[in-house]
Amino acid sequence: MQYSDFPSIGRQISKLGFGLMRLPKAKEGEETIDRDEAFRLIDLAVKSGVNYFDTAYVYHGGDSEAFAKEALSRYPRESYCLATKLPGWVIKEKNATPEQLFNEQLEKCGVDYFDFYLLHSVNRDIWKVFDSANAYEYLKEQKKAGKIKHLGFSFHGDLEFFIELLDKYEWDFAQLQINYYDWEADNAKSYYKALEDRNIPCIIMEPVRGGSLHTLNDEAKAVFAELGDASAASYAMRFNLELHGVLTILSGMSTYEQVEDNLKTFAECKPLSDKEKDAIEKANILFRKNFAVPCTDCKYCVETCPAGVNIPACFKAYNEYNKTREKVDFNKEYDLIPEEMRAHNCIECGACSEKCPQKINIPKMLKKPAGLSKGE
Ligand code: SF4
Ligand code: SF4
Structure with missing residues (x-):
């Protein structure tokens, strides 16, 4: 050492x-x-x-x-x-x-x-x-x-x-x-x-x-x-x-x-x-x-969310998708997130973004995995 x-x-x-x-x-x-x-x-x-x-x-x-x-x-x-x-x-x-x-x-x-x-x-x-x-x-x-x-x-x-x-x-x-x-x-x-x-x-x-x-x-x-x-x-x-x-x-x-x-x-x-x-x-x-969302998985945002969205997990799935552009790579991660914690549950209150040290516009970026999961 x-x-x-x-x-x-x-x-x-x-x-x-x-x-x-x-x-x-x-x-x-x-x-x-x-x-x-x-x-x-x-x-x-x-x-x-x-x-x-x-x-x-x-x-x-x-x-x-x-x-x-x-x-x-x-x-x-x-x-x-x-x-x-x-x-x-x-x-x-x-x-x-x-x-x-x-x-x-x-x-x-x-x-x-x-x-x-x-x-x-x-x-x-x-x-x-x-x-x-x-x-x-x-x-x-x-x-x-x-x-x-x-x-x-x-x-x-x-x-x-x-x-x-x-x-x-x-x-x-x-x-x-x-x-x-x-x-x-x-x-x-x-x-x-x-x-x-x-x-x-x-x-x-x-x-x-x-x-x-x-x-x-x-x-x-x-x-x-x-x-x-x-x-x-x-x-x-x-x-x-x-x-x-x-x-x-x-x-x-x-x-x-x-x-x-x-x-x-x-x-x-x-x-x-x-x-x-x-x-x-x-x-x-x-x-x-193709690094889409600069999330570091620090989880500072997680407890803030009134809708219970697992924000870093949603971004992880979206980042995996962006590496290959294969939907299967997105699904591999996204399917692990319980339905009630997925991106579409976001009510866009904005409370999470205040906590994010990476300055990510979280509600805006969550639309990406939410859309992808619906096949958009
Ligand atoms: S903007 Fe969406 S993800 Fe962020 S705290 Fe509000 S409901 Fe949760
Ligand atoms: S606070 Fe920002 S960097 Fe940390 S887990 Fe949430 S979205 Fe990712």
């Missing part, structure tokens, strides 16, 4: 961070975690040197923090770093205070302090909620009291506002969505540079874009296959491993094989050859051609 070593952080952090957002599930379609299998994944990661674990109040419908306690309390507290996040939309919806949620999180995670604590999924609107709840000031106090070691935020807003936040407040780190697809397409490179210019450590999230840079499409996959038998995900990880100033790269691993594959990539840490860089560029172009 490779480690980052920032003087401002004061300890070595494994370059591979374990995101506790896409753990194996006890039952398909539900968010409860399959404890036994998930423990196996965590134990393999710990044994191989991973020491950074990232959860959040909302992951796995609230089960992720409870799982973090069960999984990590089997290890000495000082042997791992635990990160969690304060969700502005929960403050708003529950009319809760940052203090209430923070104390609930300490209790749920079974810890006295968080190594890393983030304001979650910040953009201009969410910041207004944090601002009126004095969240930043409250968290600074917790840092002074030793309950937070490092304070930062994850960001999904516009660049101008990102820079404004960096310059107005004191941050120990920031978390950004960086991968070879978003580097140009979503201007991730400018956000990264803003951190680099200020010497603020960067944590990378979505390095394989919710798995889509692993599954890709046949044409893009063929580009990597020509280079050998390394996984498509390993190229996406290595693209990010080339970046300086990165504290850790979070991977939301769901299977034992994914953990093994990542461990191999992060143990070798091989710099990309020119040929491999060209292949990434080529695969990116081929993949973008």
Whole structure:
């Protein structure tokens, strides 16, 4: 395992961070975690040197923090770093205070302090909620009291506002969505540079874009296959491993094989050859051609929907269709969604789009799978 070593952080952090957002599930379609299998994944990661674990109040419908306690309390507290996040939309919806949620999180995670604590999924609107709840000031106090070691935020807003936040407040780190697809397409490179210019450590999230840079499409996959038998995900990880100033790269691993594959990539840490860089560029172009909906399966929208639509599952089916333009590939995924959770149930209230970090116009895009299922 490779480690980052920032003087401002004061300890070595494994370059591979374990995101506790896409753990194996006890039952398909539900968010409860399959404890036994998930423990196996965590134990393999710990044994191989991973020491950074990232959860959040909302992951796995609230089960992720409870799982973090069960999984990590089997290890000495000082042997791992635990990160969690304060969700502005929960403050708003529950009319809760940052203090209430923070104390609930300490209790749920079974810890006295968080190594890393983030304001979650910040953009201009969410910041207004944090601002009126004095969240930043409250968290600074917790840092002074030793309950937070490092304070930062994850960001999904516009660049101008990102820079404004960096310059107005004191941050120990920031978390950004960086991968070879978003580097140009979503201007991730400018956000990264803003951190680099200020010497603020960067944590990378979505390095394989919710798995889509692993599954890709046949044409893009063929580009990597020509280079050998390394996984498509390993190229996406290595693209990010080339970046300086990165504290850790979070991977939301769901299977034992994914953990093994990542461990191999992060143990070798091989710099990309020119040929491999060209292949990434080529695969990116081929993949973008028919990547219809940039959904990362984060599920932030799911609980909002009054109609109970399984939004990410509908988009997954539609993205599968776009890879081949074969209706059978759409049906394979869409048939798994219960009738009452399919796209046609959307009443276009728009509540979900406010939550979407990828800024997808969800009701508009849902019309695509809804139409396809009716043969339009
Ligand atoms: S716009 Fe449609 S999918 Fe989105 S929350 Fe409203 S009903 Fe659900
Ligand atoms: S539609 Fe947006 S909020 Fe919903 S799962 Fe996809 S990326 Fe996340």
